[in-house]
Amino acid sequence: MSRALIVCLTLLLAACATSRGPQPDIGRPLTVLISIDGFRTDYLSRGDTPTLSALAAEGATGSMRPSYPSVTFPNHYTLVTGRHPDHHGIVGNSFIDPVLGRFTMANKEPRFWDQAEPIWITAEKAGLTTATMFWPGSETELQGERPTYWAPFDQAVTGDQRVDRLLGWLDATPRPDLSTLYFDTVDTVGHSFGPDTPEVDRALTDVDASVARLIAGLQARGLWERTHLIVVSDHGMAQTxxxxxTHLDDLVDPAFVQIIYSGSAVFLEPTAGREDEVRRALVRRHAHGECWTRETIPARFVLGTNPRVPSIVCAADVGWLFVPRTRTVTRVGGAHGYDNAAPEMQALFIAHGPDIARGVTLRDMDSVDVQPLLGRLLGIEVPPGDGRAEDGLAAMSR
Structure with a gap:
């Protein structure tokens, strides 16, 4: 996002870039960051989301470019750290760290997460109170800090139950200054049925109703008029x-590689002694995708300097999958992880609240821009990230 757009977004009636100690609860603004996993930006125009559409019309909105690979854990950490995956270390939903070993989405080991500081840790260190409802990374203690209120992820908890848990935290003392809320059903249904299906429409309606429930709860508590609501997604969804x-076995002998993960994006390591053969077989343009060495990944992906990025990365063309024959694809569905510039991968961004410009349509929004915006709304300094430089800080202040 351009620096002018950040100025346009934050009217700075109450936000200023200074850290502060604990303040009385009465009258303090509230910031709520909501993620709707897999909400492709054009879903907003389907007519299934009247609450979200009203928030967009009354605030600022636009398509948001995710980081690459456009998958869940890297992008959720980008949203709260302001850094691309290559710089915050969560480079995929699964990867291998040279020292720590394999990372999976269930891993809570702090050393996997400590290459960047998420916004809830920054806020807690600044004397604010935070609450995280199922945000990836929020279950891990970092720098001796945790969110004041948090919950371990449980997919069985419904959207309305998640809202009610968050509202309960807002009734507690101290009341959270920053809260996060995560919904996964749009992504889950999109994977199972594909993006252009009645099932996704119903999931959109359900999550919109949960957001409406949150707003009603804020209104009942007299908090709505001083709430900044930032609604995002981590990526879009494409039909598969x-x-x-494309079967990887047809491109390279499976005995020559360790596949870390496969699908829309592929992470793999050659077997010791087979490096040259694997590079000759894979590193080129294929019929429905392309493979690179870590050193030759296109610069626009901002991926390849972190040692957690594997030796070879492949990107399937949108709608295609690269998989071994041991992984059978038998049904039409949806996937993400593709080129982050693809229209199908573009994510949702909505900002609404007293310090947000009204009726603004954003251009060239990037997911690394969300963390500095949150910092401005909270009135705290945030660690430098990929979303702004020192001249950007000056442009944001008046």
Whole structure:
């Protein structure tokens, strides 16, 4: 996002870039960051989300470019750290750290997460109170800090139950200054059925109703008029099919590689002694995708300097999958992880509240821009990230 757009977003009636100690609860603004996993930006125009559409019309909105790879854990950490995955260390939903070993989405080991500081840790260190409802990374203690209120992820907890848990935290003392809320059903249904299906429409309606429930709860507590609501997604969704599959076994001998993960993006390591053969077989343009060495990944992906990035990364064309024959694709569905510039991967961004400009349509929004915006709304200094430089700080202040 351009620096002018940040100025346009934050009217700075109450926000200033100075850290502060604990303040009385009465009259303090509230910032709520909501993620709707897999909410493709054009879903907003389907007519299934009247609450979200009203927030967008009354505030600032636009398509948001995710980081690459456009998958859940890297992008959720980008949203709260302001850094691309190559710089915050969560480079995929699964990867191998040279020292720590394999990372999976269930891993709470702090050393996997400590290459960057999420906004809730920054806020707690500044004397604010935070609450995180299922945000990736929020279950891990970093720098001796945790959110004041948090919960371990449980997919069985419904959207309305998540809202009610958050509202309960807002009734507690101290009341959170920053809260996060995560919904996964749009992504889950999109994977199972594909993006352009009645099932996704119903999931959109359900999550919109949960957001409406949150707003009603804020209104009942007299908090709505001083709440900044930032609604984002981590990536979009593309249609897949069993007819659009490239088998990795047809490109390289499976005995020559360790596949870390596969699908829309592939992370793999050559078997010791087979490096040259694997590079010759894979590193080129293929019929429905392309593979690079870590050193030759296109610069626009901002990926390749972190040692957690594997030796070879492949990107399938949108709608195609790169998988081994041991992974059978039998049904039409949806996937993400593709080129972060692809229209199908563009994510949702909505900002609404007293310090947000009204009726603004954003251009060139990037997910690394969300963390500095949150810092401005909270009135705290945030660690430098990829979303702004020192001249950007000056442009944001008046």
């Amino acid at each position: 099919s069993p007819e659009r599959v």
